Amino acid sequence: MWPSPLLLVLLLPWSPAPGMEDAAFPHLGESSQPTPRACPPRCSCPQPDTVDCGGLDLQVFPDNITRAAQYLSLQNNQLQELPYNELSRLDSLRTLNLYNNLISSEGLPDEAFESLTQLQHIYVAHNKLSVAPQFLPRSLRVVDLAANQVTEIFPLTFGEKPELRSVYLHNNQLSNAGLPPDAFHGSEAVVTLSLSGNQLSYVPPSLPPSLERLHLQDNLISKVPRGALSRQTHLRELYLQHNQLTDSGLDATTFRSLSSSAPRWNLQLVSQHHSLTPSPKICLALTLVAQPDARPLSPASKLHCLEYLDLSYNQLAMVPTGLPRTLAVLHLGRNRIQRVEVARLHGARGLRYLLLQHNQLGTTGLPAGALRPLQGLHTLHLYSNGLDRVPPMLPRRLQALVLPHNHVATLGAHDLAATPGLAELNLAYNRLASARVHHWAFCPLRALRSLNLAGNQLTRLPGSLPSGLHTLQLQRNQLRALEPEPLAGLDQLRELSLAHNRLRVGDIGPGTWHELQALQVLDLSHNELSFVPPDLPEALEELHLQGNRIILIGPEAFLSTPCLRALFLRANRLHMTSIAPEAFLGLLHLRVVDTEGNPEHVLVQLPPTAPRHPRAGGP
Template identity: 35%
Template sequence: MTEMRTVIGLLLAVVQVAVAAHEDGEHVGCQVARLTQISDPLSVLGAEIVDCPNFCHCPSLERVDCSAANLQAVPGNISRTTTYLMLNKNRLEHLSSECFNACPLIRTLDLQENQLSDEGLTDNTFAPLVDLHHLYLAENRLQQVPRGLPDTLITLNLAGNEIKRIDPHTLTNMKLRHLYLHDNLLSNSGVRRKVFRGLAHLEEVTLSNNAFLGVPPLPTSSELIYLQDNGIESIADGAFRRVRKARLLFLQKNKLSDEGITRRSFAGLRRVEYMDLSDNKLTRVPNYLPTKVKRLHLERNKISNVSKEALSRLKRVEYLLLQQNNIKTSGIETGAFSRLHRLHTLHLFRNHLTEIPKQLPKKLRVLVLLNNDINVINSDDFNTSRGINELDVRYNKLTNPGIARGSLRKLRSLHKVDFSGNKLRAVPVFPRNVTTVLLMTNHIYRIPPHALARMPLLTHLYLSNNRLTDDGIPDRVFTRNARLKTLDLGENNLTSVPVNLPVNIEHLNLASNRIKAIAKETFLHTPYLKVVHLQDNDLLPETVSRAAFLHLRYLQRIDITWRPRTTQYNLPQGSASERHKRDLSHTWPTKTGWVREKCKSKPSACLNGELVVWPNRKRRRKVS
C-alpha cells in the first residue's frame, strides 16, 4: 500500500508539472495532461495521459469531438491516439500541411459546415493521415475536388459545395466506395469521360441536384446511382452500357419525356432492381425498361397510356407505382397487367379511372385505387386476382347498386378493405375473412343484419361520419362478431348506446352523436372495454350513471363532454350530481402517479383506482 501511494504521488507531481508547462506556453506536443481531466489517479496508471482541447469533448482516447465549438483553427493538442476527429460546424477557413502531423492515426475526419475553400487547402493537407478512411467536407465553399487525397479513402463526402468540374487527376488509384457529390454545380461539361476510371471499387455515387442535362459518365463499378433533381431531358443510347453492376437507379425529378428515352437508353442495365422515374414529363409507360426491375416508380408524371407491350417485358416487377397521373380506364390496354406474374402491389390512386382495370395479375396482394372516379365494381373485375389482401377504394363514387352482387366474395384472402369517402347508404357484404373494414364518410344510415354476420373474423369496424340512427343498428347485429375489438360509430345520429355490443370490444367511439343518457346497465356485457369516447353528445351530469363504469376492470380512458344549453339548469343542493360536478379530464387517466395520489385522498372519486371527473356546466374543454 505504501508503494502504491508513492506511485500515485509521483504521478500527481508529473501531472502538475505538465499542467504548469502548458500554462506557461511551453510546447509539449499533442500529449499534454490536464489535472482537471483526471478524477481518479488510479484509472490512468499504465495508460497514456492525454489532453482534451479547449471547448471539445473527448469520450475516449480515440474520439475527439470539437463540433460547434466556434473554432477558427485546428487545435494543436490533439492526442496522437485519436482515430475519430469531429471539427464540423466551426469557422475553419484554412488547413495547413502541418495541422494533422501530430495525429496521423485519424481514420474518420469530419469537416462539414465550415468555410473551407480551394485556397484554404494545400496539396499536402491530408498527406499525414496515412490511414484516413472517411472524409466529410460537405457544406463548405469548395469549387473543385481537393488534390492530394489519401488513397486509403473509402468515403468522400463533398456534397453542398460549389464544385463545377472534376479534375481527372484528383480521383485516381483510390479505394473509394462511396462518393457524395450532390447539391453542387456540376454539369456535363464539368465531368469528363474518364474522370471516374481510377475508381475501380466505387459502389455508390450521388450526383443529384446538380446541373446535368444528360446522363454524365459513370463509374463502371457503381451499384447505387443517384441522378435525381437535375435537368436531364434525354438519355442517350448506351448511356449506362458500362454500368452493368448497377442495382438502384434514381432519375426522379428531371425533365425526361417520351422522346428522351430510346430503345437503347437503358442498354447494359442487367441487374437493376429499383428504378425511380417519378416526377418527370412522361405521357406513357416507357418501352424497353430494364427487364429485371422489381420496383418501378412512375408516379407524378403525365402518363395517360399504359400499353401491354410496355409492361410485358417486366416479368419480375413486384411494386408498380402509377399514382398521380392522367390515366383513364380507356387508357389502360386490356390485359396490360396480366403478364406481370410477380406483381403484388399496384398503386393507381389519384388518376381518372371509372372502373377497376381488367385482368389483374394472379399474385396481386395490394391494390390502391383511392381518389379516382370509380362508380362501379363489376362481377368479373377480380376474376384473375382473387388473392388480394388489401383493397383501397377510398374517395370514389361508389354506391350500393354500383357494387355487383358477389363481386367482392371472390376475394377470399381479403383482410383489409377501405371504402371510405364514397356514396354508400348501407354496409356492403364483404368476404368472411375480412378483419378490418373502413367505411367512414359515407351516407350509411343502416347496417343490414346479414352484412356483419358474414364476417365472423372482423376485429376493426370504422363507421364514423355517416347517418346512422338507433333504428339503423338492429339489436343483434353484432352477434356473430365475437372478435370485434374496435368499433367506431362517432359523428352519427345515435341517441343511445347500441345494445348487445360485442362482448370482447376494447375501443368504442360514440363521440359527436346525440346520446342523452348512460344507464347503469349500458356496458354491463362489455367487461373488456379499455377506451370509451363519449364527448360532444347531449349528456348531462345527472344522466350519466357512475355505476355504468364500476365493473370495467380494464378501463384506461373515458372522454366525456356535453353541449351547453341556453337555459340554466339548477341542481338540487346536496345531490349526488352536485357533489361530483367537476371538469372532465379529456384523458382519463393519464399520469398514473398523480391519479393514484388523488385516489388515496378522495376514494369516493375513484373507479378501480382511477380518478373520475364529471362535467362542469360552466366550462367546456375542446377534446383534442
C-alpha cells in the same frame, strides 16, 4: 452477396453524416474512461486514438490533438478553415468528421491531405465549399461533400481511389460541365453515388462501372444519352425522379445493359398506409428473400441486375421500352401516361411492384390484358387517375390493388374474379353507389384482409364480404342503417370504421355486433347517435364516438365491453353530470377518456384500480 433477408427502405437518399457509420467512430458512446492528458480543452477523448470536439461552437481548430488520433470529430462547430500545419501532422487519421461547419474551399488546403495516407472516411457535408478538394488520399472509402455549393469536381478528387466505396454529392450546384469525364478513373469499387439535388441536364457518362446505387433525382435531366449506362452492369437501384425526362429522352437501349442472369428473389411488402385522404401517401419497405429454389451465391458473387427504377415526377407519356426483365419495382407516378401498352411491359416479366398513381389513365388507359405478362405482380398502385372501372384481366397473383381517387362507379359480379389472391383492395374516394355494387362482387376474394370503401356513395353495407377480413373502412359514405346480415361471419374483423355517415342508434339492427367477436377498434364518430349503442363487441378496446349528439351515458353503457382501453367522446352534447358514476365500473383496462369540446366540463369517474389519464374531467 446480398444477405438474406435484406431490408431496402425506398426513401430519399441519406448522407452518412457525422458519426453515422459505426466503423467511423467505434469508440464514441462507449463507457467513459479517464480522459487522456493530451486532449484539447472541452473535448472528449474516450480512447487514446479518438478525439471528439463536436458541438462546442469552436471557431478555431483545436490544438493539442494527439498525433496518434485515428478518429477526429469536429462536427457542429463554426470552423471556417483548417490550418495546414495542424492537419498535415495527423498522419494516423482514419476518420475526419467536419460535418456542419463554415469551411470554404479556401479554408480546406489540398496539400494538407498528402500526409493523411491512412484516411478512410471524410465528412465535409453542410459546409461552404464551392469546389471539391483537388486532391484526396488514395486510401479513402467514404467521401461526403453533400449540402455544400460545389460547382466543380477534379480528376483526383475521386479518381485513383481503389478503395473508394461511397460518394455523396447531393444538394450541391453541380452541372455536367463541372463533372469531368475521368472523375472516377481508377476508382473501380464505388458502389454508391449520390448526385441528387444538383443541376445536371443529362446522365453523366463514364460513371463507375461498379455502381450498385445511383441517385440522380431532383436534377434537370431531360435525357439519358445512348450508352450512358452501358457499363453499369452491377446497378441495382436507379433514382431519376423529379427530373424533366420525356419519352424522347429515353430509348429502347437505355436500360438494356442493366439486366443479366441473377438469382430469383421474392419481395415481401411491409407497408405503412396512411389514411387515404385527398393526398394519400405511401411508405414502402421491401424485404428481399431468396426463393428456396434459388442457388446460393458465394461471398464473392455479385448481383448483375436492375431491381429498382424510379422515374416518377417526370414528363413521360408512355411506359418506357426495353425495361430489364430483372426489374422488381417500377415507379412511374406523377407523369403524363395516358395508356399502358402491353408490348412495353413484355420484357419486365419479373416486376413485383408497379406504381402508376397520378397519371392520366382514363377509360381505355388499361386495356384488358395490358398487365397480363406481369404474372408475378404483387402490388399495383393506380390512385388519382381517371379510371371508371376496375381494370379487367389483371395478373392472377396480384395481392394489393390500390385504386382510390378514380371514377369507378360500378362493381359487377365478376369484376374482381381475375384476382382471387387479393389481400388488400382500396377503392376509396370513387363513385360507388350501393345500387351499382353487385351483391357477389367481393365473394371471389377469399384471401382479402383489408377492404377500403371510404369516401363513396354507399347507403348500405355491401353483401358477401369475405370472412377473413381484418380491416373494413366505410367512413365518409351515406350509410343510414346497419343490419346484422352483411356482418355475419366476419369473426376475424379487428377494425371497423363507420365515421362520417348518417347513423342513428335506432337504425342499428339488433344483433348487428353479435358475430364481430374479434373487433378491437370501432369508429362511429361524426354520425347522429344520441347515446352509446348497446351490446357492443366484448373484445372492443378502442371506441370512437366523438362528433355525435350524445347527451347521456347511463350506468350500463359499457357492460358489454370490459376490455375497453380508450373512449373518445369529445364534441358531443354532454354536460357536467351526463355520465353516470357507475358507467366505468368494471373497465379495469381503461386508460383514456376524451371528453373535450362538450358544452360543459364533464365529470369522469374512473375505476379506482385503473390508471388515471382522462383528457378532461376527473374524480
